[in-house]
Amino acid sequence: xxxxxxxxxxxxxxxxxxxxxxxxxxxxxxxxxxxxxxxxxxxxxxxxxxxxxxxxxxxxxxxxxxxxxxxxxxxxxxxxxxxxxxxxxxxxxxxxxxxxxxxxxxxxxxxxxxxxxxxxxxxxxxxxxxxxxxxxxxxxxxxxxxxxxxxxxxxxxxxxxxxxxxxxxxxxxxxxxxxxxxxxxxxxxxxxxxxxxxxxxxxxxxxxxxxxxxxxxxxxxxxxxxxxxxxxxxxxxxxxxxxxxxxxxxxxxxxxxxxxxxxxxxxxxxxxxxxxxxxxxxxxxxxxxxxxxxxxxxxxxxxxxxxxxxxxxxxxxxxxxxxxxxxxxxxxxxxxxxxxxxxxxxxxxxxxxxxxxxxxxxxxxxxxx
Amino acid sequence: xxxxxxxxxxxxxxxxxxxxxxxxxxxxxxxxxxxxxxxxxxxxxxxxxxxxxxxxxxxxxxxxxxxxxxxxxxxxxxxxxxxxxxxxxxxxxxxxxxxxxxxxxxxxxxxxxxxxxxxxxxxxxxxxxxxxxxxxxxxxxxxxxxxxxxxxxxxxxxxxxxxxxxxxxxxxxxxxxxxxxxxxxxxxxxxxxxxxxxxxxxxxxxxxxxxxxxxxxxxxxxxxxxxxxxxxxxxxxxxxxxxxxxxxxxxxxxxxxxxxxxxxxxxxxxxxxxxxxxxxxxxxxxxxxxx
Numbered sequence: 001x002x003x004x005x006x007x008x009x010x011x012x013x014x015x016x017x018x019x020x021x022x023x024x025x026x027x028x029x030x031x032x033x034x035x036x037x038x039x040x041x042x043x044x045x046x047x048x049x050x051x052x053x054x055x056x057x058x059x060x061x062x063x064x065x066x067x068x069x070x071x072x073x074x075x076x077x078x079x080x081x082x083x084x085x086x087x088x089x090x091x092x093x094x095x096x097x098x099x100x101x102x103x104x105x106x107x108x109x110x111x112x113x114x115x116x117x118x119x120x121x122x123x124x125x126x127x128x129x130x131x132x133x134x135x136x137x138x139x140x141x142x143x144x145x146x147x148x149x150x151x152x153x154x155x156x157x158x159x160x161x162x163x164x165x166x167x168x169x170x171x172x173x174x175x176x177x178x179x180x181x182x183x184x185x186x187x188x189x190x191x192x193x194x195x196x197x198x199x200x201x202x203x204x205x206x207x208x209x210x211x212x213x214x215x216x217x218x219x220x221x222x223x224x225x226x227x228x229x230x231x232x233x234x235x236x237x238x239x240x241x242x243x244x245x246x247x248x249x250x251x252x253x254x255x256x257x258x259x260x261x262x263x264x265x266x267x268x269x270x271x272x273x274x275x276x277x278x279x280x281x282x283x284x285x286x287x288x289x290x291x292x293x294x295x296x297x298x299x300x301x302x303x304x305x306x307x308x309x310x311x312x313x314x315x316x317x318x319x320x321x322x323x324x325x326x327x328x329x330x331x332x333x334x335x336x337x338x339x340x341x342x343x344x345x346x347x348x349x350x351x352x353x354x355x356x357x358x359x360x361x362x363x364x365x366x367x368x369x
Numbered sequence: 370x371x372x373x374x375x376x377x378x379x380x381x382x383x384x385x386x387x388x389x390x391x392x393x394x395x396x397x398x399x400x401x402x403x404x405x406x407x408x409x410x411x412x413x414x415x416x417x418x419x420x421x422x423x424x425x426x427x428x429x430x431x432x433x434x435x436x437x438x439x440x441x442x443x444x445x446x447x448x449x450x451x452x453x454x455x456x457x458x459x460x461x462x463x464x465x466x467x468x469x470x471x472x473x474x475x476x477x478x479x480x481x482x483x484x485x486x487x488x489x490x491x492x493x494x495x496x497x498x499x500x501x502x503x504x505x506x507x508x509x510x511x512x513x514x515x516x517x518x519x520x521x522x523x524x525x526x527x528x529x530x531x532x533x534x535x536x537x538x539x540x541x542x543x544x545x546x547x548x549x550x551x552x553x554x555x556x557x558x559x560x561x562x563x564x565x566x567x568x569x570x571x572x573x574x575x576x577x578x579x580x581x582x583x584x585x586x587x588x589x590x591x592x593x594x595x596x597x598x599x600x601x602x603x604x605x606x607x608x609x610x611x612x613x614x615x616x617x618x619x620x621x622x623x624x625x626x627x628x629x630x631x632x633x634x635x636x637x638x639x640x641x642x643x644x645x646x647x648x649x650x651x652x653x654x655x656x657x658x659x660x
Contacts, residue, residue, distance in 0.1 A: 044518050045406045052517050188649040190640040199636055223515045223522040225405055225413050230515050230522055237499075237531050239524045241513060241630055255632050331533060334546040338636045339498045339570075348647035355649070 041267070041297040044224060049267045049297045051222045051229070056328040057211065057305070058127030058218040060084050063321065065140035065148025072137035077130045084128040091121025104174075125216040131324040133304065141212070144308075144320040151317040157284060160313075168192075176354040187351030190344055195279060197344060199337035200256070202235030205282045207257055209240070209273050209291040210307035210321065212282075220325065221332045229262060229269065236337045242271050251275050254287065269295040286313040302326045401558060401592035406518035410558045410592050413516050415623040415630065418507035418600070421462035423494075425576035426616055427471060428464030435459055435575050436489045449489050449655075459575075465507075465616045471578060477609040484577025492575055496643060497635035499530050499547035501571025502564045502586050503602040503616065511623050513630050514590075521553045521560065526630045534562065542566025545582050560590040581608035596622035 042050040060080060072080070130137045140148035153161075168186045170177060178185030184192060196203035204214025211220070217235035224230075229242040242262040249259045251274075258273035258280065271293040280289045294306040306322035309315070404411030424435070434446030434457045450457035473481060484491055494500065500508055505525050512525040521534050534551040542550035542565055549567040553560065569582040584606035591599045598620040605613040645651060 050518070052520050185649065190644045190648075198640065200634055221522070223520045224517045225515050227413065228513070228515055230524060232522070232531055237529060239522075239529065239531050241515075241524060243629065249627070249629070253631065256634060331535070331539065333543075334499075334533060334548055336499055336547050339547060344640075344644055345647060348644055352647055352649070 040300065042300065044226075046226055048224075048226075048264060049269070050224065051269060051295055051297065051303060052224040053222060054328050054331060055220045055222070055303065055325040056127075056218055056330065057213050057220055057323075057325045058125060059129065059131045059141075059213045059323055060127050061130045061138060061141060061213075061323065063141045063212060064150060065142065067139065069139055070146075070148065072130055072139055074137075077132075077137040081129050084126075088121045088124075088128065091124075095120075123216065125218065127213065127218065133298075133322070133324060141321040141323045142319060143322055145317070150319050151315045153284060153314055154312070154316055157286070157314040160286070161284065174354070176351065176358040179355060179358055185351070187347055189348070193344065193347065195281075196236075197347070199236055199341050199344075201238065201281050202233065202335075206235050207233035207238040207240070208281050208307075209258065209260070209271070209293055210282060210309055211293075211305070213323070217335060219328065219330060219332045229271075232332055234332045235335045237335050242269075248272075248274060254278075257281065258289070258291065265294075267296060271295070282309065284314050285309070285311050288313045298324070399593055401595070404516050409516070409555050409560070411516065412514045412521075412560060412590060412592065412598065415511045415513050415628040416598060416620045417511040417623055418509075418618055419621050420465060420507065420618055421460050422465045422507040422616070422618060423504065423509060423574055424459045425462065426464065426466050426574050426578055427576070428466075428469050429459070429462055429576075431461040432459040447489070465618045467615045467617060472611045472614055474609065474611055477579070481577045481579060484572070484579055486577075488575060488577060491572075491577070493570060493572055494575065495639070497528055497639045498570070499528055500525070501547055501567060502532070502549050502551070503588065503604070504571060504573055505530055505532075505548070506588075506600060506602070506620070507618065510633060511628065511630060521562075524630055526633050528633065528635055545569075547571060549586070551588075556589075558591060562588040562590075564588065579609070580604070580606045583608045590620075593619070596624065 044050045044052075138148075142148050142150060145151060166183060170186075176185075178187070186192065190198055194203070195201040201207060202214070202217065205212040206214045206217065211231075211233065214235075219234045221232040221234075222229065223232075227244050229244065230239050231242065232239045238257060240257050240260050242260040244262050244264075246261045248261055253259065254275055254277040256277055259275040260271050260273045262269055262271040264270070271291075273291045273293070274289070276285070276287050276289045278287050280287070282289065282291075288311050290310040292308045292310075294304075296304045296306070298304045303325040304322060305325050306320065308318055308320045310318040401410035403409065404413060433444060434450045434453075436447045436450045436457070437444040438447040439445075445451070446453075446457060471481075489495065494504075494508075499505075505512070505523075505527065508525065508527040510526040512523055512527075515522045515524065519536055521536070522531065523534065524531050530548055532548040532551050533546075534553050536553055538552045539550075545566050545568040547568055547570070549564040551562045551564045553562055555561065564586040567580070567582060567584050567586070569580065569584075572579055584604060587603045587605075589599075589601040589603075591601075593599050599617065600620045601615060601617040603613055603615045604610070641652070646654060
């Protein structure tokens with residue numbers, strides 16, 4: 001570029017900045033004015049509630065109510081928080097590096113395969129608090145039905161679950177017990193393992209929708225543009241891109257997290273999701289799942305996440321839940337699951353080994369006779 | 370109050386009009402429309418590279434296959450790719466490396482050549498591993514740039530890859546990762562992403578080009594027209610290269626009115642490759658050759 005053109009480009013840029021600066025000043029005034037008008041929540045330059053940021057969605061409040069009370073007392077919530085913190089601290093304590101190996105088959109306590117040793121608290125992050133809405137602690141995320149529990153599942157869903165899990169549900173006891181059953185066993189191949197084992201989705205409907213709190217990696221990131229809003233779930237680096245004021249893609253384009261479109265209703269972002277594939281993240285749900293989510297900034301530091309789940313193939317009625325997403329200073333990190341998935345190969349090879357052992361034992365027994 | 374808002378809105382809109390006019394008048398120095406927040410150019414959209422960089426960054430002639438073996442009169446496709454015929458061949462390219470070749474140290478060049486020989490066992494793309502930076506940019510699938518008022522994120526269709534892009538430098542990455550840690554800044558109308566904390570297990574293409582975990586990639590995204598970005602990546606890695614080097618290429622906006630990022634969770638597609646031999650009832654593993 002010759003010097004005249006460089007100069008011209010520079011002066012154009014200078015003019016451009018003057019104009020942009022004016023635009024920004026106007027926008028700032030608008031933001032200030034609208035904040036005064038609509039309450040103290042952060043807003044984007046175009047005046048919409050600003051949902052962008054990082055959130056830690058962990059909570060110890062369960063999806064479904066366990067007792068009869070709708071709310072926890074202040075004392076109970078405090079007790080729960082202390083107990084959770086204490087449990088995590090105890091579980092994170094240093095262990096004696098010279099301790100004995102657990103007995104073969106485990107010590108029989110809770111945990112995988114009789115607790116032969118797996119995650120301690122260092123590896124989990126289930127939260128330490130019950131969430132609070134309007135100063136009250138709910139006993140469940142589910143708010144409708146009013147009993148805080150999901151409606152009963154349909155006969156169709158019961159049948160579907162029974163078929164899916166037939167002959168699958170039994171603790172690993174170190175034997176190839178499935179050889180005694182007809183039909184497929186639980187370790188026959190990768191496809192028969194749950195989606196989290198395969199690194200296809202996180203567990204506990206963490207990416208949803210509906211996006212639910214789970215044992216660890218509850219961090220989310222939202223990046224908001226006028227036309228698209230991205231909701232990134234840390235586990236397993238699953239980004240939903242919500243198309244604003246758009247129409248759903250054709251229904252033969254099925255998605256792991258469904259097809260999401262959104263719009264603003266006042267200061268609430270509404271996201272409508274359909275067109276899931278056969279195995280949505282939400283346990284028991286079918287490809288007919290329909291989720292409507294509502295994101296509302298309730299203050300400077302948190303979102304209220306409300307969702308309604310409808311799937312006539314699974315539940316007898318729609319159900320609704322909500323919980324709070326507090327903003328966090330912590331980031332979302334890469335959850336590279338598949339890249340380090342040694343488990344899948346080990347699970348399958350282990351099962352083949354047990355089968356070989358069982359066959360060999362059988363051959364020996366019949367040889368003795 | 371509402372009247373004030375309306376007046377201010379009108380003022381803001383008027384300023385937009387003038388600004389767009391300024392952009393249209395430019396003579397070569399393209400000035401892109403401003404994005405959300407009104408300060409930086411708008412990079413929002415679905416973009417894709419349209420070149421042969423993922424086959425081989427360097428200048429190269431067409432090759433019979435991505436995986437070759439010696440034949441009686443020169444290289445031929447190896448057994449794993451021969452049945453794909455022309456589909457597995459490598460298209461030619463003048464290359465995207467400035468200066469033509471990658472300045473490897475002699476040791477690193479030997480590794481590259483070995484990698485190329487063992488492409489089918491070693492290329493992480495084959496196993497659907499996260500592609501890393503810069504390779505994610507020129508994988509043959511689209512990506513979406515999401516640019517809010519302050520935040521930037523890029524979502525890639527390939528393997529559903531995403532990155533950690535910070536607006537403020539959080540300090541050194543706590544751990545190496547496949548997509549690295551990126552810090553965003555703007556130099557005039559160029560988005561600069563400085564990427565560190567990259568794990569050494571990603572490759573740069575299907576031709577065995579590689580790097581160490583000491584690599585820093587500085588990416589530059591500059592709008593050159595309403596539907597084009599110039600992409601440059603400067604790669605510095607003293608363990609692998611004798612000097613910093615640069616790739617550059619245009620990126621193209623996907624013009625379909627309904628362009629969007631779809632699902633490409635290839636993890637499910639490589640289970641047979643990676644775990645098939647451990648099925649209870651394994652399927653035939655490799656295509657039987659005739660005779």
